[in-house]
Amino acid sequence: MNLTQADLRLAGERPFGRMIEEAGKSNFNFALYDTNRDGIVTERELGFLIIDNGTQRMAANRPTTPICIRTRQNIQICAKLALAGHRPALSDMAHELSHSLGTTDLYGDYKLSENLSLMGNLRFPYVDDDMRLFHLDPWHKMALGWHRPTILSLREPHMGIPLHAKASDSPYNSYILYDPARGNREFFMVEFRTPNSTSASGVTRAIYDTDVPGTGVVIWHVNLGSNLQPRNLAAPPHHVPGIFALGAHLSMLNENRVWQSGTTTPPLRWNDGTSAGGAKIWVHNFPANATDITISVGQQLTAQVPPSAIALERDTDRPGADILNRETSTVDQCAALCRGDSQCRAFTHYHGRCWIKNSVPAARPLTGATSGVIAGGQFENDTDRPGADILRTPLATADQCAALCRGDARCRAFTHYQGNCWLKNSVPAARPLRGAMSGVVPR
Ligand SMILES: [Ca+2]
Ligand SMILES: [Zn+2]
Numbered sequence: 001m002n003l004t005q006a007d008l009r010l011a012g013e014r015p016f017g018r019m020i021e022e023a024g025k026s027n028f029n030f031a032l033y034d035t036n037r038d039g040i041v042t043e044r045e046l047g048f049l050i051i052d053n054g055t056q057r058m059a060a061n062r063p064t065t066p067i068c069i070r071t072r073q074n075i076q077i078c079a080k081l082a083l084a085g086h087r088p089a090l091s092d093m094a095h096e097l098s099h100s101l102g103t104t105d106l107y108g109d110y111k112l113s114e115n116l117s118l119m120g121n122l123r124f125p126y127v128d129d130d131m132r133l134f135h136l137d138p139w140h141k142m143a144l145g146w147h148r149p150t151i152l153s154l155r156e157p158h159m160g161i162p163l164h165a166k167a168s169d170s171p172y173n174s175y176i177l178y179d180p181a182r183g184n185r186e187f188f189m190v191e192f193r194t195p196n197s198t199s200a201s202g203v204t205r206a207i208y209d210t211d212v213p214g215t216g217v218v219i220w221h222v223n224l225g226s227n228l229q230p231r232n233l234a235a236p237p238h239h240v241p242g243i244f245a246l247g248a249h250l251s252m253l254n255e256n257r258v259w260q261s262g263t264t265t266p267p268l269r270w271n272d273g274t275s276a277g278g279a280k281i282w283v284h285n286f287p288a289n290a291t292d293i294t295i296s297v298g299q300q301l302t303a304q305v306p307p308s309a310i311a312l313e314r315d316t317d318r319p320g321a322d323i324l325n326r327e328t329s330t331v332d333q334c335a336a337l338c339r340g341d342s343q344c345r346a347f348t349h350y351h352g353r354c355w356i357k358n359s360v361p362a363a364r365p366l367t368g369a370t371s372g373v374i375a376g377g378q379f380e381n382d383t384d385r386p387g388a389d390i391l392r393t394p395l396a397t398a399d400q401c402a403a404l405c406r407g408d409a410r411c412r413a414f415t416h417y418q419g420n421c422w423l424k425n426s427v428p429a430a431r432p433l434r435g436a437m438s439g440v441v442p443r
Helices: 016-025 090-101 138-143 331-339 398-406
Strands: 048-051 059-063 080-084 150-153 158-164 174-178 186-193 216-223 233-235 238-240 243-245 280-283 292-298 310-317 322-327 346-350 353-357 364-374 379-384 389-394 413-417 420-424 431-440
Touching (some): 048 090, 059 090, 138 174, 158 174, 158 379, 292 431, 331 364, 379 413, 398 413
Parallel strands (some): 150 174
Antiparallel strands (some): 158 292, 186 216, 310 364, 322 353
């Protein structure tokens, strides 16, 4: 046994080396856990949590390597070991055990992840036997292979996205918001956190993420290095971890970073200060005991047609259905005129004049004319249009639901609610429904 106390201890804390030696001498059958039968037990095969009776609340994770321990059964232990005193916080033990799986600390001077990730500044070293516990941040869940988020581009608006706080894995447990031009090392992750959980009997109880400080959306800014591990942001004299939860502004540092019902973020910004396309995140209203909510992402968070939803048609006229015509020098001005009129469904710009239309007349070739069709119609927030269903299908966003309706000649209206899309062959009366988005498609 070459291992010495000095190999493993935190400065003068405890005889880690002795504890591990003793474990190796025990009759515990480590060979049972050498699943790939290479004579070595690693942290991929067995989790080690060593609790001593000498220290109180300290916790750490130390590898046995480069020196490995040889056990009585002539098996080597070359593993990461979670170490704890006998009265540590539960979160400290979970934190140290997770290091054996490869998690990374997200500490920082501003406590940006405090109480929102097991890897943040969440520890309670001054309280004996503290039982508070939080989930890992969504990046760690993804990195560990526990969860696959839904990926959305910040280049397009996404209206009415379902977001689920459920213990079971769902594609709507978190989203990655990214800019294709920016690559895969800097992006945002969005999740819904709540201490509530709906049981089979429908009773809301605090069993999921019990001690998260508030109910709402947590927005993570993720910065990775070339090894795709969190890259700490050098901002001397302060330290900011590579993954941190966004507050509304700097004055919110050290405050609750849960975005509550009905709140809207300022435009998201990248670390170099540039705007992420002006995109904001809008948390739709939700009741206090919600476990499923709805958010939207985009520049315009009101019920407006997003500018990108206009499909331009070159050398095309759409004669008829005119509600207004006016001189405009550019197609953009004509499109803006249409967007600014709630009745406008299409427009044609020709020889410096703009016609806006309250329906979408048939297209005809006309050299020099540019037409445009409003793709989406207006979204009706928190609105259901029950009945007249011709199709129901799971779809992540209300945008996709609207597109499905536009592509189906029978469809006159749609409702998107909790990740499902209903298409309707008439326009049923509107009824309020929190989290639902409906729309009427002009035909
Ligand atoms: Ca092995
Ligand atoms: Zn740690």
